[in-house]
Amino acid sequence: MDCGSIRGIADEADCGISAFVNWELKPIGGALKCFPEDFVVKELPLPDTESGEEEDEKQFLRFRLKKRGLDTLEAVDALAAACHVPAHRFGFAGIKDSFAVTTQELTVPRSLITEAGLRKAAANLPGLRVGRVRRSRRPLVPGRLRGNRFILRVRGIQSSAEEVKAAVESLKTRGFINYVGMQRFGKGGVRSDLLGLAYLQGDYVRCVDILLRQHSGEKGSGRMPKWAEVYQRTNSAEAALRKLPEGSCWAERRLLRALRRRQDIEGGTAMPKWCDEEQTSPPKKRMRWGEVAREAFLALPRTIRALYAHSYVDRLWNLGATERRQMGLQPVQGDLMDDTTQPGTCRPVHLEKEEAAKASIFHLLLPRPGAGVSLPGHHVGQFMRSYLAYDGLDPEELTLEAPNTDDPVRLTGCMRHVLIRPEKLSWYLEPNVGIPETDWADQPGTKVSRAVNHFARARAKHDLDESKSLVLDFQLGPGQYATMAMREVMRRRPPKAPPRHVVFSDTEEEPESLHQSRERGKMEFVARTLCDFCERFPLLE
Structure with missing residues (x-):
């Protein structure tokens, strides 16, 4: 059930996803996302508040985009190229999965394209359909x-x-842990959270290295895609672009184009060769590689760079949620909670001991570190501070460099519920079926493929005569992941083991309940990712 875009470079444990709400539940197993038609997503827009306004005052075209086999960024890139409109001028509220059939709304300025031009441009794009075009006063923005x-x-x-x-x-009834889903942490051979850390640290050489010198395939395989092999061997952005498949690797393509522009200016990929006879003048001074990497990475759209930074913060949130789950499913002193006196708001409230007994666990909040949020008043908050400090970051001053300005952009924090219950949930069982019917004439059900789904398809085919299919219909709020809801009911529970907690020094205090579980003493280890903590952090068992 792992997201196909990240399989082979990270698993759930790497991304901080390891706990469950109901540890005693017997999982149902099964295979999710065998085909795109098995995962249908329909965006729920906010209520329309523009009725009655003059049409001439509405400066944007708003339209419905239905896609299959593409994520939102890839779809926008293809649509922008067909419309001859810069991709950053399209607005959208969220990024939808690629291995799915999804419907969402987009906006584009009317000054850049007409409704007829938009429909004509989208008519011949595989995997995309445009409909319900109308005018709007406001552009769509994430969230x-x-x-x-x-x-x-x-x-x-x-x-x-x-x-x-x-x-x-x-x-x-009991819900699921509101983990940030696997698709936020990578695509192809790129770990988005590691890239986001390099960006927050201002290490642009590492940013470019992660994006362009990637690996792919199953864990244990060091094979790179062909274009990445070419780039590693030649350092030529032009040669790598020629090997890059059309319509794939959205960010990598933009980065290579930025590097190609710099290489065109400076005359190739290598320093000029000059012999003793021609040494009448020094070689042309070139931009240092660190400056080239910075220029190329900052040429990526702002929203994409921010997504990488948020991916790092999201992994920390997942780790914090796992730590908080080990404290139980009752509010405790130091938790941050919804302010129930103001319905619909998420203003954090620090619980005192007597208030904790009356609060609902479904009002529990955990912050995504950044500007404008405070951390919990117990050891989970201390853990998050220590984690950031280990990487040389301050939770109050998470900043990102932006091009063409000396003023850094502050990474904005937000509050996120720890436990979520799906809304309007209904379900039924039916006999297992084969390849689903599809109305996508240009992409029949057998053509779309992802490496992660080979096992899922094989298992579903093997069990075709004996097993059943479970069909669910439910709603989730913005930024909540259906894959994490299904993980709660599908995934096997690991064997019972003493709780494991991450600390960063021998002097840090721990909750009293942890002292009782230290019979075997302390093992020090250092890790970069959750599954690699043995390489990075001291851990108590």
Whole structure:
């Protein structure tokens, strides 16, 4: 069930995803995302507040985009090229999965393209459809949506109907940990969270290295895609671009184009050769590689660079949520909670001991570090500060460099609920089916493929005669991941083991309950990612 875009470079443990709400639940198993039609996403826009306004005052075209086999950035890039409009002029509220059939709304300025031009440009693009074009006064920006509706099919269910009912009821009543999903942490051979850390640290050489000297395939395989091999061997952006498949590697393509512009200016990829006879004048002074890397990386769109930085913060949030789950499912002193006196707001409230007993765990908040948020008043907050400090970062001063200005941009923090319950959840079981029917004439169900889905498809095919399919329909809020909801009911629980907690020095205080579990003493280890903590942080068992 891992997201196909990151399989082979990271797993759930690498991204801080390791806990469950209901540890005693018997998982139902099955395979998710065998085909794009098994994962349908419909964006839920905010209510329309523009009725009655003059049409001439509405300076944007707003339209519905339906896509299959592409993520939102890839779809916007293809649409922008067909419309001859810069990609950054398209607005959208959220990024939708690639291995899915998704529907969402986009905006583009009317001054750049007409409705007829938009429809004509999209008509021949594979995997894209444009419809319901109308005028709008405001552009769409990330987060400006009510949520998403998901219609999912889990194939190869071997569990009984009673077990499936118990699992779905547990999800409906007890919810799931609101982890940031796997798709936020990588695509192809790139770990987005590591790239975001390099960006926050201002290490642009490492940013370019992560994007362009990537690996792909299953864990244990060091094979790179062909274009990356060419770039590593030649350092030529032009040669790498010639090997880069059309319509793939959105960020990598933009970075290579920026490097190619610099190489064209400076006359190639290597320093000029000059012999003793021609040494009448010194060689032309070139820009240092660190400056070239900075220029090329900052040429990426601002929203994309911010996504990389948020990916690093999101991984820290996942780790913090796992630590908080080990403290139990009751509010405790130091937690941050919804302010129930103002419905619809997420203003954090520091709980005192007597207030904790009356609060609901579904009001529990955990901050994504950044400007404007405070950290919890217990050891989870201390853990998050220590984690950032280890990487040389300050939770109050997370800043990003921007091009053409000396003023850094502050990374904005926000509050995120730890536990979520799906809304309007319904489900049913049906006999397992083969390849789903599709109305995408240009992309029949057998053509779209991802390496991660080979196992899922094979398992579903093997179980075709005996197993069932579970179909679910539910809604989640903005930034909440259906894959994490399904993980709660599908994933096997690991064997029972003493809680493991990350600390950063022998002098840091721990909760009293942890002292009782230190029978075997302390093992020091250092890790960069959660599964690699043995390389980085001291850990207590």
